[in-house]
Amino acid sequence: SNDDAQGGGAERVELHDDDVGVVFLPIEFISKAHLVFEATAKPTAREIVATLGASLVVKPNNEGSSVGLSLIATEDELAAKLASINRGSWLIERRVVGRELSVGVLHGRAMGVVEIRPKSGVYDFTSKYTKGMTEYFAPAPLEPADTARVQAAAAAAFAACGCRDYARVDFILTPDALYLLEINTLPGMKETSLLPMSALCAGLDFAALVRELVAPALQRFAAAAEASFDTAIRRNRVRARLTALGTMLVMGAITLVLWLGARAVLDAVKAQLDPDRILNPGALGLGVDGRA
Secondary structure: OOOOOOOOOHHHHHHHHOOOOOOOOOOOOEEOOEEEEEHHHOOOHHHHHHHHOOOEEEEEOOOOOOOOOEEEOOHHHHHHHHHHOOOOEEEEEEOOOOEEEEEEEEOOEEEEEEEEEEOOOOOOHHHHHOOOOEEEEOOOOOOHHHHHHHHHHHHHHHHHOOOOOEEEEEEEEOOOOEEEEEEEOOOOOOOOOHHHHHHHHOOOOHHHHHHHHHHHHHHHHHHHHHHHHHHHHHHHHHHHHHHHHHHHHHHHHHHHHHHHHHHHHHHHHHHHOOHHHHHOHHHHOOOOOOOO
């Protein structure tokens, strides 16, 4: 079942599958201003620029790995991009330029902060999956206060969204603010992926991380199996008691029927042996001379 699986669980994965940012008021970080639309109901470029400005990021709302990501600098570029969109749900965000950071969260506790520096300046699909296109710094060269701030924000986002076991939380840090990009409840899990990098900063190598990831799922599975076994035992006990009760009721009914039958036979015999019937031949259907 979903409860026995490792990770966020189906409902959390669905919750975070959309790439829309979320604002959490108690913590000092914010989501990027954004707009979500369907291809069948596209706003105009002028409407979007009036709301978000012209420096934008456009991408499919439910694709991973930055698939389909485009950077927009002018209203004309945005109009051309909108014209090319013919299906699906899309996300447009105000572009924020800053330091791109990623934090793994394990059992509710933030691990190391990783800084991502794509050589192209854009952490798109090509930068993510082409060797040598991106530099990673783990741990990120941040001031201790900034590291603590990012880790606290990651743990807060994890808790606020009801995540379970582990997740990866991504941010952009500017001189003025910390922006939440995404909470990924099914992050990449190669040894060179961001979550393992974050874990290594916290002293967990890849094997140790994998053990930590699956341990809660194994515990839930064992607890569920035990509960299922206990339930089966209780059901069998109830079934046995009901069977015994049913047997008693059937035996009682049979006994009652036999008793009533025997009572009727005895009453009939007693009636035939009634002295009045014997002394009165007519009561037995006989004539005065004793003949029928």
